[in-house]
Amino acid sequence: MRDRIEYKTRDQMRVMAQAGVIVEQALAAARSAASPGVTTLDIERAAAAVIADAGATSNFLGYHGFPATACVSVNDEVVHGIPGDRVIMDGDVVSVDCGAIVDGWHGDSALTVIVGDPRSDADVHLVEHARRSLWAGIAALATASRLDEVAAAIEDVTVDAGLHPLLGYVGHGIGTAMHQAPDVMNYRTRGRAARVRPGLCVAIEPMLVQGTPDSTVLEDDWTVVSADGSRGAHWEHSIAVHDDGIWVLTASDGGRAGLAPFGIEPAPLN
Numbered sequence: 001m002r003d004r005i006e007y008k009t010r011d012q013m014r015v016m017a018q019a020g021v022i023v024e025q026a027l028a029a030a031r032s033a034a035s036p037g038v039t040t041l042d043i044e045r046a047a048a049a050v051i052a053d054a055g056a057t058s059n060f061l062g063y064h065g066f067p068a069t070a071c072v073s074v075n076d077e078v079v080h081g082i083p084g085d086r087v088i089m090d091g092d093v094v095s096v097d098c099g100a101i102v103d104g105w106h107g108d109s110a111l112t113v114i115v116g117d118p119r120s121d122a123d124v125h126l127v128e129h130a131r132r133s134l135w136a137g138i139a140a141l142a143t144a145s146r147l148d149e150v151a152a153a154i155e156d157v158t159v160d161a162g163l164h165p166l167l168g169y170v171g172h173g174i175g176t177a178m179h180q181a182p183d184v185m186n187y188r189t190r191g192r193a194a195r196v197r198p199g200l201c202v203a204i205e206p207m208l209v210q211g212t213p214d215s216t217v218l219e220d221d222w223t224v225v226s227a228d229g230s231r232g233a234h235w236e237h238s239i240a241v242h243d244d245g246i247w248v249l250t251a252s253d254g255g256r257a258g259l260a261p262f263g264i265e266p267a268p269l270n
Contacts, residue, residue: 041083110235126232133158138259145195184202246266
């Protein structure tokens with residue numbers, strides 16, 4: 001039996017947008033902190049300071065025992081990396097994922113950067129096409145009748161780029177909890193996906209790798225690494241579907257810059 005989807009009112013979406021802007025600012029601070037010679041813990045602390053200063057609460061810290069405010073994953077660590085004393089090197093591919101809670105409502109977003117000078121064109125290709133696959137999925141959501149259209153849009157960008165989705169890891173609904181129904185796939189699957197209708201809020205998050213789509217989890221029970229050691233990239237936004245269209249809750253411009261190439265104008269929550 002499928003879990004029931006929590007549909008949001010416009011006012012509830014506005015509070016989620018407040019959380020989303022804080023997450024956007026936290027990720028901007030993490031991006032600025034990511035430089036050769038710093039540790040993954042330094043990057044996490046930059047994001048944590050923004051969330052604390054805004055008076056919001058981290059939805060990562062303590063989640064099923066997770067010990068930090070943000071996941072910081074490096075190179076073959078695709079997602080869920082625990083920040084620590086690992087030193088960032090020039091050319092590392094670093095993914096940062098974090099979230100915040102405002103008045104009980106959640107925001108969740110992630111980005112990937114190449115620190116310093118890229119080690120290869122393949123790394124640039126990976127990060128850029130993972131980002132493009134995210135926005136292709138968001139653009140599909142704007143006109144989709146069911147969420148499998150989002151999965152198809154993400155997969156099409158992924159395949160065309162010669163990359164692979166990380167199998168078994170998906171996006172999700174978001175609202176009064178960070179992870180809710182429905183699942184948002186990053187690749188086509190059998191079965192009927194959830195219907196898209198006003199009130200639906202989801203986190204779309206493609207996780208792409210250069211090599212095999214298989215992965216393993218390290219002994220810390222969190223960090224997910226590619227099975228063949230190839231590098232990965234992770235991008236995510238939380239998006240609201242309302243009567244007038246969509247709004248990217250974790251982008252202060254609602255997604256205009258990212259959606260512009262698709263000819264879609266996001267509809268504000270005013």
